Amino acid sequence: xxxGGISLYFTLKEGxxxxxxxxxxxxxxxxxxxxxxxxxxxxxxxxxxxxxxADESSLRLNAILGWLEGQLERxxxxxxxxxxxxxxxxxxxxxxxVTGVETAIDYFDGPPTAALSEEDRQFLQENRRLLNELLExxxxxxxxxxxxxxxxxxxxxDQSITGAGISEGPEAAPLVLxxxxxxxxxxxxxxxxxxxxxxxxxxxxxxxxxxxPVLLPVPRSWVFQPIDGLPEFRATMRDKRFLAALEHAHVRxxxxxxxxxxxxxxxxxxxxxxxxxxxxRGRSVAEVISPKVD
Numbered sequence: 033x034x035x036g037g038i039s040l041y042f043t044l045k046e047g048x049x050x051x052x053x054x055x056x057x058x059x060x061x062x063x064x065x066x067x068x069x070x071x072x073x074x075x076x077x078x079x080x081x082x083x084x085x086a087d088e089s090s091l092r093l094n095a096i097l098g099w100l101e102g103q104l105e106r107x108x109x110x111x112x113x114x115x116x117x118x119x120x121x122x123x124x125x126x127x128x129x130v131t132g133v134e135t136a137i138d139y140f141d142g143p144p145t146a147a148l149s150e151e152d153r154q155f156l157q158e159n160r161r162l163l164n165e166l167l168e169x170x171x172x173x174x175x176x177x178x179x180x181x182x183x184x185x186x187x188x189x190d191q192s193i194t195g196a197g198i199s200e201g202p203e204a205a206p207l208v209l210x211x212x213x214x215x216x217x218x219x220x221x222x223x224x225x226x227x228x229x230x231x232x233x234x235x236x237x238x239x240x241x242x243x244x245p246v247l248l249p250v251p252r253s254w255v256f257q258p259i260d261g262l263p264e265f266r267a268t269m270r271d272k273r274f275l276a277a278l279e280h281a282h283v284r285x286x287x288x289x290x291x292x293x294x295x296x297x298x299x300x301x302x303x304x305x306x307x308x309x310x311x312x313r314g315r316s317v318a319e320v321i322s323p324k325v326d
């Protein structure tokens with residue numbers, strides 16, 4: 033998948049055609065999930081998806097998935113040696129649910145989810161740990177789960193669609209193929225019967241202006257203001273790598289007013305009277321995405 037080729041793949045009942053509206057809505061939900069996943073795998077980056085063509089016989093939407101120009105250099109500084117794995121994880125996020133027990137590679141080890149070439153199977157086996165780590169990151173963004181449920185609920189509306197999956201281009205076998213008898217479960221049908229949790233932890237990515245740092249290499253409360261003008265807030269700086277770089281002057285930024293930062297926050301919330309409320313001292317900085325450190 034070095035060229036970014038990806039196909040959203042649907043299997044159909046023999047002799048039947050899919051509802052165009054259903055397919056279009058499902059494709060938009062997949063795209064939204066892919067963008068949410070990309071925000072976790074490459075924070076601050078955005079993907080572009082160009083529709084190349086469609087194959088009506090098997091209903092493949094063939095596209096190119098890539099990064100917006102101007103972001104490539106920064107991305108290559110990170111996990112640039114794994115471009116195929118990054119794009120694969122982004123494309124698969126809506127199909128593969130990663131838990132502590134079930135891992136992404138389990139989807140490729142047997143029927144009916146895949147018919148892989150030996151080369152692809154070997155690639156996935158050799159890189160299973162990295163792929164699972166990338167997919168695990170996507171779980172931090174609740175938008176991925178929301179889009180996953182909407183995707184499969186949409187497909188349930190069209191009885192002619194018997195499966196959905198992803199392949200690495202128009203000629204490749206699907207890496208994952210989810211049969212229609214699993215659409216209801218993946219659409220969250222059974223989740224409605226479970227009790228809502230009264231506490232949760234979310235990991236939003238936010239652009240801020242630094243108001244008041246604490247120039248000590250220990251977790252202390254810093255003050256930030258969101259760039260959209262929302263009120264200032266305090267968050268405990270817990271990014272150990274950033275704190276160590278701060279101690280040794282390895283942060284790529286000079287001390288000045290109005291320093292912009294991109295943060296991944298960890299926010300612990302409690303459900304109170306129908307509203308999620310931030311717990312006392314429940315906001316911390318899990319990762320400083322920008323400025324970079326040496």
